[in-house]
Amino acid sequence: MSDPVRAIGSSPPRLEAGDKAIGRAQYVDDIQRPGMLYAALLTSPHAHARILGYRLDAARAIAGVKAIVTGADLSGSRSGGIIKDESMVARGKVRYVGEIVAAVAASDPQTASRAATAIELDYEPLDAVLTIDEALAPGAPVLHEESASYVKAIQGGGHGNVVFETTVAEGDVERAFAQCDVIVENTWQTQAQHNAYLEPGGCVADVDASGRITLYASCQSVHHVQQRVAEELGEPMARIRAIAMRVGGGFGGKHASNIHSIAAWLARAARRPVKLVLSRMQDFEIQRSRHPARIWMKTGARRDGMILARDVRITLDGGAYADESPPVLAFALLMSRGPYRIANVRARGQAVYTNKLRAGSFRGFGNPQASFAGESQIDELASRLGINPVELRLANAMRPNDTAFGGQPVASCVLRECIARVRDAQREAPPLAPRNGRRRGVGFAVMSHISGLMGTAATVQLRTDGSIALSTGCVDIGQGSDTAMVQICADALSVPIERVSYAPQDSDASPYNWKTAGSRSTYMTGRAVAVASLEMRDRMLAHAADMMECAVVDLELRPGGVVGLKGVPKTVGFREIAMRSLFHSGGPIVVTHGFVFDGTGFDPKRASIHQLAFANLGVYTFGAQCVEVDVDEGTGQVEVRRAWCAHDVGRAINPVSCEGQIQGGFVQGMGYALVEAMKWNAEGWLITATLADYKVPGVLDCPPEIHPIILEDPDPTHPVGAKGIGEPSLVGAAPAIANAICNATGARLRTLPMTPERVLNAMDSRS
Amino acid sequence: MRIEGSFDIALPRAAVYGHLTDPGLIAACIPGCDQIERISPTDYRARVTIGMGGIKASFNLVVEVTSEQPPERVLSQTRGEEGSRASMLAADNEVALEEIDAANTRVSYVSDVSVTGRLGKFALGVMKKKVESLGREFAERLRERIQIQPAASSAPEAVPQ
């Protein structure tokens, strides 16, 4: 018998790649329904204003207008995530320029747009706060005066413009600093970054004769969309169905639903299907961004390089609504220690409301901000200590069976190997020729991240012909989870991946999944798929044992969907097992496995934690990155020439996909480091609301060499050992590049993005 | 965006102040202003068209004189929008007159202008240059007109840009 086909560890092309390449993949905007209406939005021109009234007559009078919704139509409590402070269209007040104040459904897009513009609102403009300092100033205008009445799943904010505040601490920071020989202390600033997915947000809401609503959505979770729309429409979830289309990227930006309810409301009112697809400009103005942050950090070490203490204060600019600010802040604090053995750490944080677009979930989830400060500071500390920064990292790096900040045990940790691998790879690479007028520098950064969080499930079902139907609630937003899930299932059952079908996500049919977020799909949903598949294998073996009149222990799976008697050529096919279970005895073989992340949580004996948005996080992953940059002495422009990114993925289900995630994450991190920035003017208008003004690196801006280095240290809690790789690769880019710039020029950049102008100013201020 | 500038006029300060409060004269000096009317003792309505690179915008503006301190200073607010509210314009303006000598006056103007909406997203850096050049053009026209005209009519009201 030949070796079993191992689907895991091979890199078949993505299941959907062909359709995407030739334009057959179906996205929301491809949907056409008979009688479909088009939605248009009216948005706020004020950063902060009270809504005094609406005049809808002119809009209603336009032929073809079928439904209008404004805040005056809404009642009941607000909706949202952890803090329910939002509504699908503004109610009572507007809190940022671009906030949706009304929506219209009409027979064609032009009519809808004309009608939306014809709606008039009376506003009483209020003073706005656009920065962290303005929001926290004494006597500052308050965005949410009624905060105390909001439904909140977590307390810890609500005074003034503070959304949420908390502290995580271990050891005794003050005493430890007294024992330090060297202490470094500084403040970093980071900017708002846009998720900049290819496909702007959108959905189509359809409604049947009974009034039941079906949403075809670009989203990161059908179950979340279903729940949010039901909540905002006051309908039972049974009356709302959400179906995921192909999603053209999310990066966290489609993590929370905020426009789907509008289409659903209009469809319900008009009794017609309604399409709502944001323009690129609207997507910039009304979706979300990465949190701008201000981070103060102080780190102290003994002369021998042992880091004893770190003190951190993180303030996040959360924009007008809480969205994911509480968990982003909590995660930033937990990541602010870095993957180091530092016994005394105190991390205090606040997220504040400002009159700008909400900040929310974005690949990295607070970690890029914390790591930019932390990993920059490690280099500064190394320089003060006179120790090589790589050696300083190696000496203080976490090791297997250490605990993470907050006290969670970490079983698998290959951080030191990651550091050594990138160090050696860079050293051994043939040096690039020096260039006139450019200064070359090398920089390192390390990071940890998690994969886990919340609940998920998978269902496998044996079909009549012995092939497998796999279903999960995990939406593939472009990262390749469809293919990975099929590979895990096929591997468990020793069948080729063509024998496994994968169902699109549909809240009517798919088993629950929280979200495509937190680098969790391969770890969480993949784990559910593996467990369910293995249980199905056992059920099939039991059938086979009956059929072959032998004991289960004497049976084995053979490649290609066959159960064989060990040592003998005698076999039973999956098809025969299916026939028996379906038509003779035992019943259909359908296995669902669901679980909620079950790792050990925070340790109250080690850590003092005021409030967090979650009980436990996930399993930890580690990585190290090294970059070589050229800094242009004349212009300050930074060019990343080469990068090496070593990441522990537990087990690479699809190595090519892992490499793609590492390279893509690094490039998005490079955009964050060097160029991407959302900017608002003094009136609170976003002035970078097009892709002409807001630039992301394109293929010509990518370093010619980004070397992914995959380390596989199987996670003991996952049947196949896999962990997530969606986010970590973004996290290291900014600090590694900052460290490389400093290595090249001596100039230390503490503000993102590190534009040529800032780099040149920093270089000039040194000379 | 903040627009400021100053220019000198060979006329006594009180005379310059008189001109500054003549709506017809001011309308004639504002580039692109094709009508101005008084709607209350302190409020004026004006239409101003500006163009750049094929983009044309016609604003219906209301100018409210918020403070008159003859012969030194006039404060005003300008609010307005394009038809269908595609763009909005708001400006806080101050015009100050300083006596250089009995026959010469320095006119200084400061305006905090914000343009929001469709035009507020286009070529912001250039937009500022455009508004600055409109300010200079206004100043030049005003100086030319005042210096060739006799002293102003007696209208006490003020209409800065």
Added chain:
Amino acid sequence: MSVDQGVFRPASVDEAVSVLARLPDARLISGGATLVAMINARLIEPAALVSLAGVDELHGITENPDGGWRIGAMTRHRDVAAERRFTGTLALVQQAASLIANATVRNMGTIGGAIAHADPGLDYPPALVAADAQIEIASGKGRRRLPASEFFVDWYATALQSAELVTAVHLRAASDGVGLYHKLARVSGDYATVSVALTMSSGVAGIATRAAMGACGPTPILLEEANALLSGSPGESELNRAGELLAAAADPVDDVRGSAEYRRLLIPRMLARAFTEARAAIGART
């Protein structure tokens, strides 16, 4: 001439001019790369569009008997970028075209459309000014030609009068020398933060240089005084002085691409780099 849903399709320049004369609020559409984006952003709402696609004489690059070139206004950026016959001092025109935006835009956009739009961050204007190109303009009265340096007159403004259109760009025959276009931009394909276009040739009286700075004011900046400093046998002090003059003549904007101060700072630096590179290239050749 066909007319369909507000789009006129003239077959000749004269037809196009007559439509423009009749409908002053009509807009010419050549490649549409910028115009359509502006319509979509509701920045302009043309009464009608006049497509130049069917006007044969506007297409293509032809060599004149004297070695000069006529680039039809409808010539796409990609065709200029691929033009290997622009050698010597004219190489900068090809280089500028190859750095415009991205492949999609280069496949759509045309040289006539770009210069008529006259965005200060575009790549063609400084290159054409440095190359001392002539812009051919048609109106009801016939054709006229203007040096590129007189064609660009203000922010987004050209010497085009109403009912006039750009029909071609004329380049004089290449001199044996170097043409360079350097662009600093936030990412590949962005509008220039600052750009420099430079031609240099050598003769008995030393070198002859023309330099124009882009994205540093309403129009490309070219100063005869700076060119004189950069010609003959210039040393470091002449180079510095030329940079200072150009910086002083600049009127850059503050925007998302960079501050005015940064742009001013870069002018002498980018000039010096282009000059040094050109000089080295000339030296290598002679």
